[in-house]
Amino acid sequence: MSTPSVISVIDDDPSVRLATNNLLTSRGYAVSIFGSAREFLQSAELKTTSCVIADVQMSAISGVDLLVHIRGLGHHTPFIFVTAFPDDAAVRERALKAGAICFLAKPFSTPALIHCLETALSRSGVAT
Numbered sequence: 001m002s003t004p005s006v007i008s009v010i011d012d013d014p015s016v017r018l019a020t021n022n023l024l025t026s027r028g029y030a031v032s033i034f035g036s037a038r039e040f041l042q043s044a045e046l047k048t049t050s051c052v053i054a055d056v057q058m059s060a061i062s063g064v065d066l067l068v069h070i071r072g073l074g075h076h077t078p079f080i081f082v083t084a085f086p087d088d089a090a091v092r093e094r095a096l097k098a099g100a101i102c103f104l105a106k107p108f109s110t111p112a113l114i115h116c117l118e119t120a121l122s123r124s125g126v127a128t
Helices: 012-028 035-042 063-072 090-098 112-125
Strands: 007-009 032-033 051-055 078-084 102-105
Touching: 007 012, 007 035, 012 032, 012 112, 032 035, 035 063, 051 063, 051 112, 063 078, 063 090, 078 090, 078 112, 090 102, 102 112
Parallel strands: 007 032, 007 051, 051 078, 078 102
Antiparallel strands: none
């Protein structure tokens, strides 16, 4: 049996982290949760995660800034963004230009998130 993909969920809202964690673990994924981009950057998962699901709007370091920083470090980890502000076209464009796979509005549907996750993992060559 293969090792499950490790998905890192980064969101400053504890209820979103918990709900996303429960959803993904019920689908067989190994999940690591983080309350901030800084917490993720200081973790071992920075180098081992198969995909990042991050909130766009977080204090200190935004999700998009995190993606840009990680790309600058040479990591090509796929990113999925979730946001409570889906109508901010400038942020959406910046996220997609930086390499985000998906940009989902909160609350997102389970099928939408799973579709984005399967797309992200297949593009990066990770089995789902």
